Amino acid sequence: MNAVDGSAHVFQENFAEELEEELPSLLVLVLDASPLSWGSQSPPISLREAVASLLVFANSHLSLNHSNEIAVLAAHPSTVRFLYPLPPSAVEESGSSSNLVRDDSVDPVIAAEDADESNIPTGTSMYKQFRVVNEAVMDQLEDLISKTTEKDITSKDGGEGVSDTSMISGALSMALAYINRQTGGDVPTTEESSAIKARILLVSVCSDLAAQYVPIMNCIFAAQKMKVPIDICKIGDDTVFLQQASDTTGGIYINLDHPKGLMQYLMTAFLPDRLLRKHLILPTQSSVDFRAACFCHKRIVDIGYVCNICLSIFCEPPVDGSCSICDTIFDPRELADLIKQPVLIPLSGNGQKKKAKKNKTKRNGDYDSTPAPATPSA
Amino acid sequence: MSDSDESYNEASSPDSEELTGSRALSVGVSTRSTRKSNAELRSTTGGGYVWEDSIQRPWDIVQEDEGGSLANAIADLVQANKRKRLFYEQTPLQRGIIRHLMLVLDLSSAMADKDLRPSRYQLSLQYAIQFINEYFEQNPISQLGVIGMKDGLARLISQLGGNPTEHVAAIQALKKDEPAGVPSLQNALEMARGALYHVPSHGTKEVVIIFGALISCDPGDIHKTVATLKAEQIRVRVVGLAAQVAVCKELCQQTNDGDLASTYGVILNEQHFKEVLLNACTPPASTLNEKAKSKSGSELMRMGFPSRVVETTPSFCACHTRLLKGGYLCPRCNVKVCSLPTECPACGLTLILSTHLARSYHHLMPLKNWYEVEWPEARSSKTSACFSCSKPFALPSVHTASTKIRIIAGSSTVSSSTRQEKESLATGRFRCPTCRKQFCIDCDLFAHEVLHNCPGCEAAGPSGRQYSTTAKPAGEILPQTNAGSRFSSAPISI
Numbered sequence: 001m002n003a004v005d006g007s008a009h010v011f012q013e014n015f016a017e018e019l020e021e022e023l024p025s026l027l028v029l030v031l032d033a034s035p036l037s038w039g040s041q042s043p044p045i046s047l048r049e050a051v052a053s054l055l056v057f058a059n060s061h062l063s064l065n066h067s068n069e070i071a072v073l074a075a076h077p078s079t080v081r082f083l084y085p086l087p088p089s090a091v092e093e094s095g096s097s098s099n100l101v102r103d104d105s106v107d108p109v110i111a112a113e114d115a116d117e118s119n120i121p122t123g124t125s126m127y128k129q130f131r132v133v134n135e136a137v138m139d140q141l142e143d144l145i146s147k148t149t150e151k152d153i154t155s156k157d158g159g160e161g162v163s164d165t166s167m168i169s170g171a172l173s174m175a176l177a178y179i180n181r182q183t184g185g186d187v188p189t190t191e192e193s194s195a196i197k198a199r200i201l202l203v204s205v206c207s208d209l210a211a212q213y214v215p216i217m218n219c220i221f222a223a224q225k226m227k228v229p230i231d232i233c234k235i236g237d238d239t240v241f242l243q244q245a246s247d248t249t250g251g252i253y254i255n256l257d258h259p260k261g262l263m264q265y266l267m268t269a270f271l272p273d274r275l276l277r278k279h280l281i282l283p284t285q286s287s288v289d290f291r292a293a294c295f296c297h298k299r300i301v302d303i304g305y306v307c308n309i310c311l312s313i314f315c316e317p318p319v320d321g322s323c324s325i326c327d328t329i330f331d332p333r334e335l336a337d338l339i340k341q342p343v344l345i346p347l348s349g350n351g352q353k354k355k356a357k358k359n360k361t362k363r364n365g366d367y368d369s370t371p372a373p374a375t376p377s378a
Numbered sequence: 379m380s381d382s383d384e385s386y387n388e389a390s391s392p393d394s395e396e397l398t399g400s401r402a403l404s405v406g407v408s409t410r411s412t413r414k415s416n417a418e419l420r421s422t423t424g425g426g427y428v429w430e431d432s433i434q435r436p437w438d439i440v441q442e443d444e445g446g447s448l449a450n451a452i453a454d455l456v457q458a459n460k461r462k463r464l465f466y467e468q469t470p471l472q473r474g475i476i477r478h479l480m481l482v483l484d485l486s487s488a489m490a491d492k493d494l495r496p497s498r499y500q501l502s503l504q505y506a507i508q509f510i511n512e513y514f515e516q517n518p519i520s521q522l523g524v525i526g527m528k529d530g531l532a533r534l535i536s537q538l539g540g541n542p543t544e545h546v547a548a549i550q551a552l553k554k555d556e557p558a559g560v561p562s563l564q565n566a567l568e569m570a571r572g573a574l575y576h577v578p579s580h581g582t583k584e585v586v587i588i589f590g591a592l593i594s595c596d597p598g599d600i601h602k603t604v605a606t607l608k609a610e611q612i613r614v615r616v617v618g619l620a621a622q623v624a625v626c627k628e629l630c631q632q633t634n635d636g637d638l639a640s641t642y643g644v645i646l647n648e649q650h651f652k653e654v655l656l657n658a659c660t661p662p663a664s665t666l667n668e669k670a671k672s673k674s675g676s677e678l679m680r681m682g683f684p685s686r687v688v689e690t691t692p693s694f695c696a697c698h699t700r701l702l703k704g705g706y707l708c709p710r711c712n713v714k715v716c717s718l719p720t721e722c723p724a725c726g727l728t729l730i731l732s733t734h735l736a737r738s739y740h741h742l743m744p745l746k747n748w749y750e751v752e753w754p755e756a757r758s759s760k761t762s763a764c765f766s767c768s769k770p771f772a773l774p775s776v777h778t779a780s781t782k783i784r785i786i787a788g789s790s791t792v793s794s795s796t797r798q799e800k801e802s803l804a805t806g807r808f809r810c811p812t813c814r815k816q817f818c819i820d821c822d823l824f825a826h827e828v829l830h831n832c833p834g835c836e837a838a839g840p841s842g843r844q845y846s847t848t849a850k851p852a853g854e855i856l857p858q859t860n861a862g863s864r865f866s867s868a869p870i871s872i
């Protein structure tokens with residue numbers, strides 16, 4: 001069927017082998033729809049611009065292969081929602097209205113997007129599948145954003161302040177569950193065995209995910225098991241756990257230097273599927289931040305204290321001497337060793353030290369006046 | 379479609395009947411008698427040997443429906459199987475996360491048999507390599523060693539250590555050898571005991587034996603060894619390639635607090651061999667003794683989570699003085715090391731990938747079981763599709779019209795009419811008790827077996843999790859962050 005598709009011919013010459021293996025792919029787009037983060041982007045790219053680029057990207061994905069599929073999820077601070085395909089309940093609610101829209105009266109938002117972002121003509125000449133996706137995504141997103149209340153974005157733990165953290169872990173969980181349904185639930189045993197290849201692209205804007213550490217890690221391992229790469233398109237500051245997500249699952253992580261050029265990043269780096277990526281040199285991360293979040297304060301730490309029974313991470317030895325996760329009581333002597341601070345010998349005391357060690361350090365006397373030898377840095 | 383299915387089944391069934399017949403004949407003598415079905419294997423827990431149970435034929439379980447088609451029956455069988463798996467251990471089991479395991483390979487002449495392809499010997503070496511890789515994947519901070527049984531002796535093939543490549547290389551080297559002589563379980567167990575003797579108290583001590591022979595040629599009384607193993611809390615698992623052997627049965631039973639079903643597996647075929655062996659990769663639940671012991675020996679370990687760097691110019695790693703362009707930097711002293719886990723050569727800090735630790739967290743915080751929604755509730759609820767995958771739920775009218783479920787899978791033959799009634803009325807909706815979202819059966823399985831998250835709870839955000847927070851008064855030790863409250867609201871029983 002795909003042989004009819006013109007795009008396949010281009011590859012036929014160079015990638016004859018791949019063509020045989022070329023399978024439809026399912027792309028799950030996860031859009032971080034945190035209203036505050038989008039509002040505060042310093043090199044501004046508005047949510048509207050970003051969504052327009054994403055829709056063009058989604059359409060390109062659909063046009064690459066006749067049986068390619070797409071799903072779009074929005075992660076919001078208070079909920080996660082399927083933007084496309086619509087869950088049956090949402091269809092019932094908004095179905096009648098969107099059907100009307102599709103007929104003739106083009107939604108002004110979509111019309112505007114299409115007009116200024118791409119030259120795809122609006123109206124009847126547009127490929128139907130594109131319209132269906134675009135309209136569903138726009139409708140649902142409008143609905144989601146307009147229904148956001150102050151309560152959704154206020155910080156829940158303290159009461160004061162605002163929280164801009166979207167439920168990324170929930171969105172990833174749902175994306176994986178959806179992929180599980182679409183791929184029939186069997187974990188592919190080899191690289192090429194699953195019927196449809198799935199991947200996840202997460203467009204992330206908020207940076208603080210420490211509270212979701214464990215669920216996100218669970219998602220990462222599930223994705224790794226299912227051989228689903230998680231690509232991260234990061235706008236704004238780096239997020240530790242998302243770097244780990246793409247690194248562990250074999251996805252691409254790009255922190256956009258120029259968020260305005262989102263479209264180009266999407267089309268050049270994220271559009272090629274797994275088979276094609278083997279032949280490309282992609283601009284992915286080279287170094288990965290492997291820090292973890294402590295269980296006690298959700299701080300991100302690079303040196304932590306680990307309970308040897310349950311492997312929970314703490315940023316400081318617990319005050320009461322027991323693990324707050326598994327209630328193990330630690331050996332008090334060992335604990336005292338950990339709490340002990342190193343004693344600093346003041347530099348001015350060098351002279352006295354020299355005297356004391358006189359006979360020992362006689363030969364090395366010259367070096368002794370220098371400060372403590374620097375650790376051999378790599 | 380259904381026609382062709384049917385004809386296939388008809389054609390194949392007499393064939394397989396013959397097969398089982400011949401198996402039944404060779405019962406006492408041969409080894410094949412044990413390779414029947416999973417269900418029978420499970421029934422070994424009853425105490426008798428597998429071949430003492432009555433024979434269950436797969437075609438007795440499946441029945442045709444009115445139209446004479448098996449398609450429905452098969453679909454229902456699949457559903458029933460899914461249902462059977464729906465109940466998970468949800469008390470947060472304390473599991474031995476730091477493990478020490480000796481893998482014992484049978485290299486005796488019994489392994490030359492070709493009943494497994496290409497031969498028992500080659501296949502078990504191949505699976506042993508897979509086992510080692512999977513073991514270190516799931517237990518990154520654990521240790522493993524390999525022992526071989528050959529010519530009545532036990533040979534140390536690779537030392538207890540944390541580097542999978544060394545073990546794999548040692549096993550690869552064995553592939554050129556030929557199996558020979560008789561195995562000695564006692565020698566191998568004693569050697570394993572010696573290797574595990576110095577293991578720190580907070581780690582588990584385990585032995586996994588791949589045993590192809592039906593005999594063991596021992597220098598002394600193996601029952602004494604078994605008793606010592608039990609006293610030293612070394613747990614033994616056996617994967618039998620032939621038939622059940624009494625001494626293995628006793629060995630597993632004695633060293634695992636009487637739990638035989640999950641520790642002694644006799645394989646049915648190649649695929650089953652792999653499953654049984656790889657089951658041993660999951661960290662075992664701690665026994666009572668171990669819990670008591672670990673209480674005293676527990677400590678807090680200071681660990682560093684280094685970040686990976688890539689440099690433009692190569693520099694030496696501190697551990698092997700190799701010239702490399704990348705590596706991991708110790709967070710305390712910035713020394714570069716080339717692989718993890720390791721100890722910083724400069725400051726002695728234990729360096730580990732945080733992802734290694736995170737892999738075991740789902741054992742610690744198991745997902746709650748979801749309960750099935752009854753029809754009255756399902757009818758009144760507005761949700762018509764699974765929350766996480768948006769698969770539409772079956773409507774009441776459709777479902778009651780469908781044919782009754784006749785298949786009750788495997789050994790759990792509950793054929794009472796009430797049970798059938800219940801099954802046919804199943805809504806296929808499952809509800810998470812925390813977020814009260816509804817899910818389909820596939821998502822239930824997926825969430826509990828693969829994901830270990832509830833998509834509903836994660837998606838609901840902090841407001842959705844709120845009431846688990848309110849259950850506990852504002853904490854003094856733990857600040858009331860959301861995830862923190864989730865951990866603390868489910869105290870772990872030890």
Ligand SMILES: [Zn+2]
Pocket residue numbers: 294295296297298299314315316
């Ligand atoms: Zn902390």
Ligand SMILES: [Zn+2]
Pocket residue numbers: 307308309310311312323324325326327328
């Ligand atoms: Zn603990």
Ligand SMILES: [Zn+2]
Pocket residue numbers: 695696697698699700715716717
């Ligand atoms: Zn090195």
Ligand SMILES: [Zn+2]
Pocket residue numbers: 708709710711712713722723724725726727
């Ligand atoms: Zn160091």
Ligand SMILES: [Zn+2]
Pocket residue numbers: 177181764765766767768769817818819820821822
């Ligand atoms: Zn579902």
Ligand SMILES: [Zn+2]
Pocket residue numbers: 810811812813814815832833834835836
């Ligand atoms: Zn839930």
